[in-house]
Amino acid sequence: MQKTASVDSIFLQPFTIKPEMQFKRKHLLGLEELTAEEIRMILDTAVPFKEISERQIKKVPVLRGKTIINLFFEPSTRTRTSFEFAEKRLSADTINISASQSSVVKGETLVDMARNLEAMRIDMVVIRHSASGAPAFLSERIDSNVINAGDGWHEHPTQGLLDMLTLRDRFGKLEGLKVVIVGDVVHSRVARSDIWGLKKMGARVGVCGPPTLVPRSLEALGVEVYHRIEDVLAEADAINVLRIQLERMQSNLFPSLGEYNRLYGISTEKLERAGRDVLILHPGPMNRGVEIDSDVADGEHQVILRQVTNGVAVRMAVLFLLAGGKPASAAEVPSMLE
Amino acid sequence: MNRLLIRGGQLVDPRNEIDEKLDILLAEGKVAEIGKGLSVGRGTKVLEAEGRMVVPGLIDMHVHLREPGREDEETVESGCLAAAAGGFTAVAAMPNTDPVTDNQAAIGYIIREAIRAGHSRVYPVGAITKEIKGESLAEMGGMIDAGAVAFSDDGHCVASAEVMRKAMTYSLIFDVPVIQHCEDPTLVGAGVMNEGIVATRLGLAGIPTESEEIIVYRDCTLARLTGARFHVAHISCARSVEVVRKFKAEGVRVTAEATPHHFSLTEKAVDGYNTNARMAPPLRTGADVKALRKGLADGTIDCIASDHAPHHYDEKEAAFADAPNGVIGLETSFALSYTELVKGGALDFSTLIRRMSTAPAEILKLPGGSLGKGDPADVTVLDIDTQWVIDKNKFCSKSRNTPFHGRKVSGRAVATVVGGKIVWQL
Numbered sequence: 001m002q003k004t005a006s007v008d009s010i011f012l013q014p015f016t017i018k019p020e021m022q023f024k025r026k027h028l029l030g031l032e033e034l035t036a037e038e039i040r041m042i043l044d045t046a047v048p049f050k051e052i053s054e055r056q057i058k059k060v061p062v063l064r065g066k067t068i069i070n071l072f073f074e075p076s077t078r079t080r081t082s083f084e085f086a087e088k089r090l091s092a093d094t095i096n097i098s099a100s101q102s103s104v105v106k107g108e109t110l111v112d113m114a115r116n117l118e119a120m121r122i123d124m125v126v127i128r129h130s131a132s133g134a135p136a137f138l139s140e141r142i143d144s145n146v147i148n149a150g151d152g153w154h155e156h157p158t159q160g161l162l163d164m165l166t167l168r169d170r171f172g173k174l175e176g177l178k179v180v181i182v183g184d185v186v187h188s189r190v191a192r193s194d195i196w197g198l199k200k201m202g203a204r205v206g207v208c209g210p211p212t213l214v215p216r217s218l219e220a221l222g223v224e225v226y227h228r229i230e231d232v233l234a235e236a237d238a239i240n241v242l243r244i245q246l247e248r249m250q251s252n253l254f255p256s257l258g259e260y261n262r263l264y265g266i267s268t269e270k271l272e273r274a275g276r277d278v279l280i281l282h283p284g285p286m287n288r289g290v291e292i293d294s295d296v297a298d299g300e301h302q303v304i305l306r307q308v309t310n311g312v313a314v315r316m317a318v319l320f321l322l323a324g325g326k327p328a329s330a331a332e333v334p335s336m337l338e
Numbered sequence: 339m340n341r342l343l344i345r346g347g348q349l350v351d352p353r354n355e356i357d358e359k360l361d362i363l364l365a366e367g368k369v370a371e372i373g374k375g376l377s378v379g380r381g382t383k384v385l386e387a388e389g390r391m392v393v394p395g396l397i398d399m400h401v402h403l404r405e406p407g408r409e410d411e412e413t414v415e416s417g418c419l420a421a422a423a424g425g426f427t428a429v430a431a432m433p434n435t436d437p438v439t440d441n442q443a444a445i446g447y448i449i450r451e452a453i454r455a456g457h458s459r460v461y462p463v464g465a466i467t468k469e470i471k472g473e474s475l476a477e478m479g480g481m482i483d484a485g486a487v488a489f490s491d492d493g494h495c496v497a498s499a500e501v502m503r504k505a506m507t508y509s510l511i512f513d514v515p516v517i518q519h520c521e522d523p524t525l526v527g528a529g530v531m532n533e534g535i536v537a538t539r540l541g542l543a544g545i546p547t548e549s550e551e552i553i554v555y556r557d558c559t560l561a562r563l564t565g566a567r568f569h570v571a572h573i574s575c576a577r578s579v580e581v582v583r584k585f586k587a588e589g590v591r592v593t594a595e596a597t598p599h600h601f602s603l604t605e606k607a608v609d610g611y612n613t614n615a616r617m618a619p620p621l622r623t624g625a626d627v628k629a630l631r632k633g634l635a636d637g638t639i640d641c642i643a644s645d646h647a648p649h650h651y652d653e654k655e656a657a658f659a660d661a662p663n664g665v666i667g668l669e670t671s672f673a674l675s676y677t678e679l680v681k682g683g684a685l686d687f688s689t690l691i692r693r694m695s696t697a698p699a700e701i702l703k704l705p706g707g708s709l710g711k712g713d714p715a716d717v718t719v720l721d722i723d724t725q726w727v728i729d730k731n732k733f734c735s736k737s738r739n740t741p742f743h744g745r746k747v748s749g750r751a752v753a754t755v756v757g758g759k760i761v762w763q764l
Binding site: 032109110111129131132133134136137151152153154155186189192217218220221 | 534535538539540541542543610611652655656657658659660
């Protein structure tokens with residue numbers, strides 16, 4: 001009972017109160033520019049929001065009356081519905097716009113579209129775009145809060161945050177953890193956000209894949225570069241397995257999906273040979289049999305579905321904090337370790 | 339009639355080895371007399387140049403005038419006015435217009451428009467291949483007849499070694515330079531900036547310097563094979579400079595130019611997804627900037643050229659990967675060159691004028707680039723003392739896409755004289 005009371009006390013506060021310790025940024029464009037404090041603030045605030053999603057009535061009124069547009073220029077089921085759930089559970093009014101149905105087809109520029117929407121007085125824009133820097137571009141030109149739901153190869157901050165929440169839940173901390181991102185790192189916004197976020201929080205980060213997808217030049221980001229998955233499985237506490245895209249094969253980055261699976265695919269066999277527990281994450285959607293085998297994807301070492309659950313909570317926290325909500329502190333929130 | 343006396347300035351003419359306080363009298367479109375205390379005859383206009391540098395008219399051998407096709411970005415007229423404002427008495431205009439300037443009539447059109455505008459001179463560069471497709475040779479002879487001074491598919495690289503070899507061989511009839519935009523398109527791919535740590539952080543596709551080095555090396559080898567005159571456009575990296583140095587030492591007829599943005603900025607200028615820092619070839623690293631400056635100092639790089647590339651505001655107002663390549667440069671070229679290279683200690687003033695006037699004239703075999711008796715009356719009067727702030731809103735160019743807005747610089751044209759007539763005065 002005490003748990004519910006403390007959660008509700010945070011969320012039933014009138015919204016006009018601006019507390020001392022507040023999330024001071026107007027936008028969430030990436031994790032590279034956030035401090036460890038800010039990341040911790042978001043993760044801590046996500047914890048009580050997880051509880052709301054477990055209730056019968058999954059709603060709190062904190063964003064009631066706020067209008068949020070989900071502007072998705074790239075297809076997405078997972079991220080968009082996750083944001084939509086987050087927004088609706090916070091009682092915001094949401095509208096979804098996807099590129100193919102939008103005026104982009106008629107040649108309208110990104111800025112014009114956003115300005116038109118803004119003229120209808122929206123509060124927040126959640127944007128996914130194929131061009132790195134598009135959310136930053138938008139944030140410099142409109143007044144609403146801008147949340148990056150993935151821009152080109154640049155960042156996917158809410159994904160990085162939910163990955164960190166999932167790891168923190170399992171291990172109790174992030175500092176000192178050895179986390180390796182496996183797959184097409186060079187083209188991955190998830191990888192970049194993970195790298196910035198985890199390093200900020202004191203984890204040791206590695207990347208693994210063929211040199212065409214994981215060049216040694218990535219060491220400049222402060223990560224360890226591996227080209228053999230066996231070396232990774234011998235050392236890592238957790239791995240984040242990225243999806244391999246078919247298009248990459250066509251640009252001579254690796255010869256076939258079969259070969260990729262043999263060399264880097266996460267299989268029960270490889271895990272058994274490693275002989276240690278490695279936690280397995282995947283941002284989804286999965287190509288079963290390519291970067292991850294089915295038995296692993298459904299097995300005991302993975303936390304893929306927990307990532308999805310944490311995703312909604314993290315997005316609720318981000319929207320809440322950007323709208324001026326009071327962050328939860330670790331002391332207020334009951335421990336939710338698994 | 340038609341007489342102009344430029345009085346009291348420091349005359350610097352590298353070709354004739356002059357660096358002295360001298361008056362210069364221009365008459366009937368030519369240099370009539372140079373001396374101390376020249377008298378003002380009847381009907382002679384006087385331009386006071388006390389405290390100024392008086393040099394042979396600056397020549398920018400790489401500009402895009404966008405006409406025909408993109409008159410919203412620039413026209414021959416506005417481009418020539420921008421050139422004059424930058425102190426340039428002549429420019430060489432690249433042929434990647436729409437339609438492409440790959441024939442006699444198109445070359446003639448550009449020249450006529452420039453004469454009509456009456457600001458700086460224009461020497462058109464004709465396309466190497468028809469429609470700049472890189473496949474079959476355009477009519478070089480016809481274009482030379484109409485007034486073309488060199489050939490280039492600039493904007494694009496002639497990717498086929500076979501086509502480049504044939505072009506170089508054929509160009510020997512006219513003994514004009516074949517100018518290459520050195521970027522292997524397959525290595526450039528979808529790249530939008532220099533391959534390196536900044537691209538990795540920003541999540542942008544990178545272009546390795548090797549994409550340039552490979553073509554520079556390849557085409558220097560072809561120049562050696564054919565004996566043709568080969569010019570490297572906008573050289574951007576240290577390794578390319580080393581290649582040019584090597585082949586020059588072997589006696590190959592290779593020349594090279596560098597742009598002010600390449601020797602003033604690095605890839606860091608892209609931070610924040612600044613589309614006015616996007617151009618081809620891209621901005622490189624500090625080590626490359628150093629090598630370009632050294633190349634300009636020791637003559638491996640023969641001249642400075644702006645690659646003035648106007649783009650409409652709407653097109654640069656986009657996410658980085660969606661914005662076109664190119665920055666303007668006519669109205670900032672001298673200031674940046676003077677501030678970064680002369681004040682920066684890499685070159686002395688006379689060498690700078692060699693790079694900005696003497697050498698371009700020699701490479702393109704143009705009249706001008708010197709102020710001997712009988713030379714064309716093309717003169718630039720420069721103020722190298724006053725500091726000023728670059729303000730893109732005051733540009734004569736129709737476009738505003740510059741990375742240098744707000745930058746404090748020294749060096750500015752205060753008067754530009756073409757054919758004895760003042761076409762620009764500050």
